[in-house]
Amino acid sequence: MPAPTRRRRWLTICAITATAGLVAIPASAAPGGHGGPFGVRALDRLAAQREHTVGAAPRLKPEDGDDGNEADEIAEGADQYAEARTAPGVVAPGAYGAAWRSLNDLKRTKGSWRHVTGLAYDSDDPRYRDIDSNSSGGSGEVTGRMAAMAADDDGYVYAGSAGGGVWRSRTGGGHWRSISDRLPSQSTGALAVDGAGRLWLGTGEANTNADAYLGSGVYVLSDPHHGAFSARSRVGGDELESTTVRQLRFGGGKVWAATSEGVWSHSTKNLRGHWKLEFAPNPDYLPGGSKATDAHAAYKNITNDIAVDPKNPSRVILAVGWRSGDDYNGFYTRTAGGWRRITSGFGELPTDAGNVGTVTFARSADGSRYYAIDQSPEQMATNPDSGLQGIYRAASPFGPWTRIADYKQLAADGSALTTAGYMPGVQAWYNQFLTVDPADPEHVYAGLEEVYETKDGGASWSTVGPYWNFNFPCWSIDPARQSGSCSQTTHSDQHGVAIGRYHGRSYVYVGNDGGAYRRPVRGSQDSSGHATDWASLNDGTIDTLQYYSVGVGKDPDHHGVAVTGGLQDNGQSILRSDDKVMGSDFGGDGGDTLTDPANGCNLAEEYVYLAVQVTQNCAVNDGSWMTDPAKATSYNVAPADNATGEARFIAPLAADLRNSATWIAGGRHIWVQDHGYAIRSGSEWRSVYDLGAGRTATAVAASGGKVYAAWCGPCNEDGFARGIAVGNADGTGWHDISLPATGADGTVPNRYLSGFAVDPKNAEHVFLTVNGFSRHWTEGPGAGAGHVFESTDGGTTWKDVSANLPDVPADSAVVTPNGGLVLATDLGVVHRAPGHSEWRRVGSLPAVAVLQLKLSPDGGTLYAATHGRGIQAIGVRDLG
Structure with missing residues (x-):
């Protein structure tokens, strides 16, 4: 049997943020620092090594001059994770500690988290x-x-x-x-x-x-x-x-x-x-x-x-x-x-x-x-x-x-x-x-x-x-x-x-x-x-898995659902409804995840920098692709920003809420493809909008063909800028939203824009989540105040709806079927009931970051991708 021709390397992601106080240490900003250990990312080489079609899987070739680019990836990831929590400036010690105390003072919803x-x-x-x-x-x-x-x-x-x-x-x-x-x-x-x-x-x-x-x-x-x-x-x-x-x-x-x-x-x-x-x-x-x-x-x-x-x-x-x-x-x-x-x-x-x-x-x-x-x-x-x-x-x-x-x-x-x-x-x-x-x-x-x-x-x-x-x-x-x-x-x-x-x-x-x-x-x-x-010694009684994302779909072969998610240096996990052991169908780092609600074995998984793979059988394979390449069951479908290095380390990927066959991906460009999980090549993506040189997408969302995209550029504290672009999946109507450059009171702050939550009943109704800390803690121009903003006119105008929300980095949100809003933060999950302005803490998770939320196919269960305590779930009815 020939030597393996294609393997995800384990040397991957590894910025300092904080619990009980934040002081970021992105490598590029440090005296004597570099964007990576060797000063170059070599993304062209990375992309070349990662590209494959079925039947052609190039081996990693150090003799071609691979200069340790995955070590560069770690430093690049370090920069970007820190940027999201510190830009536009320096965050004073004690920010997380104050947020944790405020979070514990909130009233709580009913229900308890279930460890998935x-x-x-x-x-x-x-x-x-x-x-x-x-x-x-x-x-x-x-x-x-x-x-x-x-x-x-x-x-x-x-x-x-x-x-x-x-x-x-x-x-x-x-x-x-x-x-x-x-x-x-x-x-x-x-x-x-x-x-x-x-x-x-x-x-x-x-x-x-x-x-x-x-x-x-x-x-x-x-x-x-x-x-x-x-x-x-x-x-x-x-x-x-x-x-x-x-x-x-x-x-x-x-x-x-x-x-x-x-x-x-x-x-x-x-x-x-x-x-x-x-x-x-x-x-x-x-x-x-x-x-x-x-x-x-x-x-x-x-x-x-x-x-x-x-x-x-x-x-x-x-x-x-x-x-x-x-x-x-x-x-x-x-x-x-x-x-x-x-x-x-x-x-x-x-x-x-x-x-x-x-x-x-x-x-x-x-x-x-x-x-x-x-x-x-x-x-x-x-x-x-x-x-x-x-x-x-x-x-x-x-x-x-x-x-x-x-x-x-x-x-x-x-x-x-x-x-x-x-x-x-x-x-x-x-x-x-x-x-x-x-x-x-x-x-x-x-x-x-x-x-x-x-x-x-x-x-x-x-x-x-x-x-x-x-x-x-x-x-x-x-x-x-x-x-x-x-x-x-x-x-x-x-x-x-x-x-x-x-x-x-x-x-x-x-x-x-x-x-x-x-x-x-x-x-x-x-x-x-x-x-x-x-x-x-990792027998399942210890779960410190660090998820970036989570996906849920009906298990095609069994009752229940298949749950998957992308992990720091532990690939993509897949848990079928009758499993006694969870498996890994993709290696390396696992970034964002798309899962077909109707079929949990239709999956798209991001490695890093929009290197997207897709499978329609959960990537089940006994390795027979080694002797017959046509038997591979997963495909590289990365859009072009992966090869040019114009996407973030963990880049945003989303499916249209009303049409799961339409996908949106964000790098420098906003990419759309309409083949769903049947996509087989990166050439099937089309660019519908160019955010501009030096800008890169931080969040994307779509519903009924209307697309929202948030961006930053520059993305560190040296001249940090952010913005929102909206348009249609068919490429029409694209424009930048006018946002005050300095994040004046009541307006969207000049901080990292981390996510959108679109009302499934009305595409013009959308919520925006904002990372980092408000100006009380952040020394930087336009840090402003607030972490959750609402628009009812398709993103043209925004209103701060943070209310009693603790000043804690917000990572993502979802709108529940009854119109409630659930928010994932660096210290847990909070909920705002329909018709209310007050936020309540959901359950009693430890002080762990929750980076993404997804609903089950029937909308009855909320799944949380925690970055340290695995995937957790709770009934939507228990939120109140």
Whole structure:
């Protein structure tokens, strides 16, 4: 059987937004930053690699000069997710915290949310081995991104998710329960078990990726085997609100926190009292400082890790710096005269600002060995292969350090990245973990895109968790041959690691973009050095899936409905009405989704940048397209803006409410096609309106042939502009709506326009949702006020109907059959009953972002795509 010719790569999306306060960090705005890790998106190459017709599926070809463009995609996605929540300016800390308090003060509707996706999600489901699937890659059961892991010697494991809170297992992994639902932030930055057995949580994911939220501080759980985090368990005051926490380290009776606003410390004995700011390289840029509203403020005090000398806890090394580089990047230590920068005596570990980026430390239990991973801003900007400077070891955190691995060495030791056109460390600013076996100071696990292991202090390495199994000699797409050949691997993109014991045996636990996995610390390997004993811990009791979209249609073969949705780095999920396991019919990232209400197996799925695929059988396939290309059952139908790079990372896609065969897609142009799910080529789209150079669609909607399109351009805070265009699907009547440029009171603000909800009974009646924060929080021209606006004349004029709605980013809305309005926000769902102006909170979801809402085919059930807690549903009648 030939090698696979077409696979979605897992290296995908990863801006800092906030829960309990927003400070965005888009890469392009940062000092020394780039639109992507290498300054170019190479979208022409991306499009060329992704285009295919049935019978012609070009292989990813790094030899053609693929310069790591999917790492660029991550940074591009980071820019755009942040732009939506920060433009036209800088958002002050505390915005999300205030919104969460206001949301909790709202009256509630009746009814409770039903968890739709609370079962195992098998990325290798053998039913879905069509040309665009990653099935048979070896990642097994997956869930949403895990940013941190912790474990103890009693079989307890703790998994901290990017947007779905902290989870506990009493059985060495699996049978999970959430223990952080009452916190105002569900974003995890760091987890650690201290010497007294307490569990410490630093909120705010610190991976500087597209959909990471800031946190509300540090919390401690004295009895983690039984208790749950609450607001009362917060350590200190509000000093660490609206930050990210990348690491928590202990020494000398203190806990040290490496945050996005400097290094802080607190007593581990008296948990009250304020946190102490130990070091901030640029304190004027901190909240309250003279430069706090500067557009670059979020980049100026980023710290990554702390190494504490256990023999003398007063001796500390700080790793400080922004991933894309700044003058202050480097290593710092404390002297009698204060903190000073280390400029020499470190050995092979660089100390110059250009080569110190994201850094992770680890030390052995006996204190005899220290290890470090260093990502280089200079290399990230100039080397298309990797941003990894190296992995290092030393006998003391003060050095001298010796390099024990670089990306070339790791690539030669069984890496699968080269088969995907990359090299280890291509995303070293996003993917990092490091830990030492407590029983052996020479035994180390390192995480980048893959998982690496050395048993001899770095003299030799094995890729125990390869990127995927495709292209290995053991791989086969045939389900009958797959079992017993290639071993299961982990999902790609590593973030968290811990070592603990269960039933007397030591295990290593890793967290990545696919959830949590484990293997024995001293596990088995095949002849290539790949582990043969990884086990997925994503058994369905833990659902932290990060949906961008949701689609619902009648199940054509069974009673009930088929529910699908697009996910961060976990493709497109498909759940049929009689399924016991959810499958994945498309790989990579999953963006927007269209589902035929009358037939849930008629699907259109966006990857990124309007790369749209369509299937009419749920993409069911046994892989027979490998030998007979005509047997592929999904088709690339991307409109032209995909190839030119003139669409947003997650670009808008919609079907006409009254005619599901008419689709609208938005990039620079507004595209229409009338073939519905029978479309087979991107050439079947026609451009009905050009928004103009530098503009790109942020939302589209249509009903009865009337089309609404929102746009931005420029889309960041530097000259941010937004607008609305309306016209007809046949190309007639198109024009821009006149909106006040500065977002005067009562008019549409000069912020990101995120969605339309058209009244199904009257196409001239439409609601507009607005992201970001009002001027109370946003320093920028025209931030205005309000998040929901109504038009009864086809978009010509708009009225603010936000009323008592909390000041929280609004993401999408739907009009219910009885004329009510339901709104998805970054902190949950609210509802306005027909004939009323007051908003009520829907159910009691944790503080999780809800990015899209859809109604069931009969209009009786509302489905919510949450970005951290899977897909949730509630009866429309229960809304009141």
